[in-house]
Amino acid sequence: MPVAKYLPYQPIQLADRTWPDRVAQKAPLWCSVDLRDGNQALIDPMDVDRKRRMFDLLVSMGFKEIEVGYPTASRDDHDFVRHLIECDAIADDVVIQVMAPIRQDFIERTVHCLRGARRAVLQVFNPTSEVQRRLVLRADREEVRALALDGAEQALRLQDSLPGTELYLQYAPESYTQTEPDYALDLCNAVLDFWAPRARSTLRINLPATVEVFPPQEFADRIEYMHRNLAHRERVLLSVHPHNDRGSGVAAAELAVLAGADRVEGTLFGNGERTGNVCLITLAMNLLTQGIDPMLDLREVDRVRRIAEDCTQMPVPPRHPWAGDFVYTSFAGTHQDAISKGLRARQEAGDDHTAVWEVPYLPVDPRDIGRDYQALIRINTQSGKGGIAHLLRRERGLDLPRRLQIDFAAVMQRVCEQAGGEVSAHELWLTFEETYVLPGLVADRGGTAVLAARRVDDAPGDWADWARAALAGAQVEGAVRDFVVAPAGRGGEQFAAYCELTAGDRAVWGVGLDESPADAARRALWAAVQRAARSGRRAAPVGRVPRPAAVPAGN
Numbered sequence: 001m002p003v004a005k006y007l008p009y010q011p012i013q014l015a016d017r018t019w020p021d022r023v024a025q026k027a028p029l030w031c032s033v034d035l036r037d038g039n040q041a042l043i044d045p046m047d048v049d050r051k052r053r054m055f056d057l058l059v060s061m062g063f064k065e066i067e068v069g070y071p072t073a074s075r076d077d078h079d080f081v082r083h084l085i086e087c088d089a090i091a092d093d094v095v096i097q098v099m100a101p102i103r104q105d106f107i108e109r110t111v112h113c114l115r116g117a118r119r120a121v122l123q124v125f126n127p128t129s130e131v132q133r134r135l136v137l138r139a140d141r142e143e144v145r146a147l148a149l150d151g152a153e154q155a156l157r158l159q160d161s162l163p164g165t166e167l168y169l170q171y172a173p174e175s176y177t178q179t180e181p182d183y184a185l186d187l188c189n190a191v192l193d194f195w196a197p198r199a200r201s202t203l204r205i206n207l208p209a210t211v212e213v214f215p216p217q218e219f220a221d222r223i224e225y226m227h228r229n230l231a232h233r234e235r236v237l238l239s240v241h242p243h244n245d246r247g248s249g250v251a252a253a254e255l256a257v258l259a260g261a262d263r264v265e266g267t268l269f270g271n272g273e274r275t276g277n278v279c280l281i282t283l284a285m286n287l288l289t290q291g292i293d294p295m296l297d298l299r300e301v302d303r304v305r306r307i308a309e310d311c312t313q314m315p316v317p318p319r320h321p322w323a324g325d326f327v328y329t330s331f332a333g334t335h336q337d338a339i340s341k342g343l344r345a346r347q348e349a350g351d352d353h354t355a356v357w358e359v360p361y362l363p364v365d366p367r368d369i370g371r372d373y374q375a376l377i378r379i380n381t382q383s384g385k386g387g388i389a390h391l392l393r394r395e396r397g398l399d400l401p402r403r404l405q406i407d408f409a410a411v412m413q414r415v416c417e418q419a420g421g422e423v424s425a426h427e428l429w430l431t432f433e434e435t436y437v438l439p440g441l442v443a444d445r446g447g448t449a450v451l452a453a454r455r456v457d458d459a460p461g462d463w464a465d466w467a468r469a470a471l472a473g474a475q476v477e478g479a480v481r482d483f484v485v486a487p488a489g490r491g492g493e494q495f496a497a498y499c500e501l502t503a504g505d506r507a508v509w510g511v512g513l514d515e516s517p518a519d520a521a522r523r524a525l526w527a528a529v530q531r532a533a534r535s536g537r538r539a540a541p542v543g544r545v546p547r548p549a550a551v552p553a554g555n
Contacts, residue, residue, distance in 0.1 A: 013221075023258075025292070028257050030064070032065075035051055036070055036099065038312065042271075057307045061298075062296045066097065067096075092118065095121060096120050097122075102151030104154055125173070125206075128175060128184060145186065145187055152169075171205055171206070177210065188226070192231045203232065207226060209243050215248065223238075223240060224259035224260055228260075237263055239261065240252075240256045243273070250282050253278045266283065285298065299369060336390060339360060340393075342360045395429060396488070407507065407509055439534075440525075466522070474529045476529055478508075495520040496520060497517070499524035499527070501529065510527025
């Protein structure tokens with residue numbers, strides 16, 4: 001690979017950094033840029049109707065700051081800003097944000113677009129990186145500094161041109177991550193020094209990782225450097241705008257907040273130019289699962305995803321953190337077993353919704369974000385006994401003995417390998433029923449299907465004698481190793497009996513289901529006998545068949 005053509009980043013070498021010793025205590029101020037940064041990255045940009053759906057969604061989730069457009073970039077952006085203002089669609093506690101490059105006519109047109117808004121953020125920006133100064137602007141440091149101050153002066157002058165509008169001023173050195181740290185600080189402080197004596201409201205600096213070019217710890221160092229050295233820091237709201245070019249946008253944002261950032265700009269599911277903006281859903285969920293209020297309503301994350309997909313015409317990947325279709329689904333056998341045991345322990349403890357969440361492999365209770373437990377465990381060739389048993393318990397109320405779990409897992413392994421994919425819960429039940437239950441319901445005698453398990457009042461009084469007779473009648477030499485009868489069904493409205501019969505070098509299981517525990521037991525035994533007979537195996541006699549103590553003798 002041509003590694004020599006790429007230069008490594010130069011660390012700022014902040015030796016006395018303090019952010020590694022901090023832990024998150026509260027959520028930052030969130031600003032969604034779905035309607036601007038996200039929208040400009042779409043193949044089919046949103047029209048006014050789709051933008052309005054997205055805006056209403058963001059408001060319903062609790063976003064207090066929403067970037068709504070770049071009014072001089074397109075007529076659509078301009079018209080949408082006017083639509084929101086003229087339709088009085090902006091709640092009193094929501095601040096809209098617009099942006100303008102530092103050009104006098106662009107800033108004037110952008111501010112004019114805001115007339116009638118109650119509160120708004122005006123962000124002015126200019127490229128500042130060395131490569132952009134040299135190749136794009138063809139300007140030196142002083143010339144770019146003068147440009148930044150010119151934009152600051154224009155924004156301040158226009159702040160008073162909108163009666164009834166509280167206009168917050170925000171400066172962004174575009175490509176901050178590729179700008180020399182000392183020069184970026186000089187630019188920001190020059191703007192702040194100009195604004196501070198004259199501006200009425202809180203001042204804002206937004207530091208964009210327009211391109212993510214170094215690891216998140218370096219981003220944190222550079223944010224802490226700015227946090228320490230910004231002029232008028234007590235009046236400044238420090239914002240970051242991470243992108244995800246290196247795949248570490250979330251980590252960069254989280255460390256930036258520890259390093260002193262007050263505000264984070266991003267999009268719902270990371271949509272944005274190139275590899276996207278930082279995902280605000282991921283950031284918020286990361287806080288929630290650490291016991292910190294994310295200050296966003298995430299109780300219907302699937303609804304949020306559906307609307308976002310419809311508005312952007314882009315799917316959210318099934319493995320997307322916290323929100324994808326498969327993120328709470330396990331196919332692996334060991335994981336399924338642990339999840340099943342964790343959920344069962346919680347259920348047995350009363351399933352208190354406020355109790356501390358402790359379930360292996362599930363860092364969040366799916367119910368807290370609008371999911372349920374139905375799709376937690378799914379079956380394919382990687383699945384094991386725990387997941388299969390969990391589905392039968394959840395769907396049918398059957399609590400399989402451990403050795404039956406192992407036996408059925410082997411059956412399902414063969415079924416999945418033959419099917420070549422996932423097996424649904426319904427298909428799982430049909431396989432279980434055909435394998436273990438149906439042999440106890442009917443037997444083919446001369447082509448006539450008859451009930452194999454006799455009624456209670458027809459049965460011998462001694463269970464051991466009846467079991468011996470059933471084995472002899474089927475010409476099977478064997479013995480009952482285990483017999484369990486327990487309530488079954490989702491409401492315990494019937495009984496399930498599980499009979500394990502030794503047959504040669506393996507165990508043969510039968511399952512009986514009935515409203516009567518005695519009939520369920522007979523059907524389970526007959527199912528096991530029929531399966532042993534069909535296998536053609538013979539087991540060595542082991543003496544008297546024990547009477548199953550758990551089975552009532554009379555009804």
